[in-house]
Amino acid sequence: MDRRSQRACLADNYLIDLKAAIIVDVEATRAIRQAEVGAARTMIERTEDRLGLCPERLAADSAYGSAEMLGWLVNEHAIEPHIPVFDKSARDDGTFSREDFAYDQEHDLYICPAGEVLSSTGTLVNDGATLLYRASKYDCDACELKPRCCPKMPARKVPRSIHEQARDVARDISKTDAYVRSRRERKKIEMLFAHLKRILRLDRLRLRGPFGAQDEFLLAATAQNLRKLAKLIPLPVPTPA
Ligand code: SF4
Known part of the structure; x- marks a missing residue:
């Protein structure tokens, strides 16, 4: 449900509604994993505070699959993690894992x-x-x-x-059809970032600093949402001359 795009040392983080591909929140962070994971938490809490929306599931890549993040999602927010578990417990020297x-x-x-x-x-x-x-x-x-x-x-x-119990929840979800569907739906996020770069030409920032980046990312997300909404409005039927 969220993904990032990196520009220089800043990252654009989106929280999107997977069904409609509408961006529900935006957060600019430094382009490091810890900050991006923190942004996901910030956006989920802010969306719940401001819009009263709490996702049933979060689909994201393995960068968000740390034990702590999974524990936060499962135990504190009852959100299903459709996220690959970040796991280094397997051994490759032939001894038991x-x-x-x-x-x-x-x-x-x-x-x-x-x-x-x-x-x-x-x-x-x-x-x-x-x-x-x-x-x-x-x-x-x-x-x-x-x-x-x-x-x-x-x-x-x-x-x-x-947080191992939360990791087990994520492992169980990863074997379901719903997980495969979530993984497919995550392509909508990639398409939004591709659109951001190719059509809106936001491959470099015009404004300086994190606040400038936040403003630019927010404006770009608004433009993307408006474009999406415009497509949902049915075109008027042409009247015969
Ligand atoms: S942990 Fe169990 S399997 Fe491993 S060496 Fe000890 S007794 Fe044997």
Whole structure:
């Protein structure tokens, strides 16, 4: 539902209604991922405050698929994330990845491929966003799977984001037909940015600074919406001479 286009070091962020391809909010930010993700939050909250609109789903690319963003969408706003999950847990050295460990939600622990338990002390690491689930050294020392699990460590550790449940929601959605439809509909955003560049010629900014950029982006979005609305008005039927 939103996407960005970069010009110099500033980015134009749109929040659009996917059904009608109408732009509902605009935000100029620096062209860095963190600022663009922050813009998505700002636009969603502002649209809800000003227009009383809250999306049921947000379709966006993987730049918006961080654990924190997914947690914000799912847990704080009940918005379905139609977004690829940003996930680096897969291993390519032949050892078990996190998905080889089964999470037991009821008891808050992981079960390893050998059937042993990995538990957490509840201490948060990595900026307070991750829990570490550890196997017992006693179990790992005696385990014949150790060379495929933790060959260079005394015991296996499995990290779990505090937003993992929201990530699971996004993973489940990614297997649905609705997700495929959302991905197709995101092309409407690309078309808006292509139009911005080719037809409105907004490939460089005339006004300076972030406020100038915000004004230019806002005017361009207004022009695009007006053009869209004009197309929706039926042409008058020509009267015979
Ligand atoms: S090495 Fe430890 S964590 Fe890995 S499979 Fe064996 S017992 Fe489980």
